[in-house]
Amino acid sequence: MTPTEAEAEFIALWQQGLTHEAMAQQLACPLGTVKSRLHTLIHQGKIQPRRAPAGHPRPPAQAPAPPPADSALPTREAPAITIMAVPEVQELIQTVKDLVARVATLEAGTREPTRDPPAPATHPRADIKQWTVRLSQALIEAVKAQATAEGKEPSHLVEELLWTALTDRRASQP
Numbered sequence: 001m002t003p004t005e006a007e008a009e010f011i012a013l014w015q016q017g018l019t020h021e022a023m024a025q026q027l028a029c030p031l032g033t034v035k036s037r038l039h040t041l042i043h044q045g046k047i048q049p050r051r052a053p054a055g056h057p058r059p060p061a062q063a064p065a066p067p068p069a070d071s072a073l074p075t076r077e078a079p080a081i082t083i084m085a086v087p088e089v090q091e092l093i094q095t096v097k098d099l100v101a102r103v104a105t106l107e108a109g110t111r112e113p114t115r116d117p118p119a120p121a122t123h124p125r126a127d128i129k130q131w132t133v134r135l136s137q138a139l140i141e142a143v144k145a146q147a148t149a150e151g152k153e154p155s156h157l158v159e160e161l162l163w164t165a166l167t168d169r170r171a172s173q174p
Contacts, residue, residue, distance in 0.1 A: 014047050
C-alpha cells in the first residue's frame, strides 16, 4: 500500500465515524499513531475535527506521563524554596548589572568605581515580589532553623541575609 493509499484509507475510516480506538484496530497501528495522523491531517486541512455530541463533556486533559525509570534523562529532585525577596525587582536587576560590570572590570584588570548599595526597604514590606530560588536541602533546613530561633519567617531571614551580604560585599570592595 502506498502512502497515498494509506492516507485515503485513513480519511475514509475517519469519515465513516470510527472512534480513534476502532481506527487503530482497523489499521493495526498504535492509538498514538492514529491521533498523530489525525492531528496532521486536520492541520493540513484534509479532514475536519469532530465535535463532541451535545451534553457530552470533553475528557479532561491528561498530564504528560513521567519518563520511564530507565530513561537516559537525569532524575534528580532539586529542592526548592519559595521566598519573598528584594522589595524592588529593578534594584535587583541593577545589582546584577553592577556585578556583571564588576566582573568585566576585574577581568580587564582595571579598578572599578564604587556605588552605594540600595538601601533596604523602610516601609513594611509593601513592594514584595515572589521569587523561586533553588537551594540545597541542607541550606533550607539551616535557614528554617535560624528563622525559628530568631522568631522570623524564613523568607524574612533570607531577605535580611541578602541585604547584609550585599552591603558587606560593597563595603569590603576596594
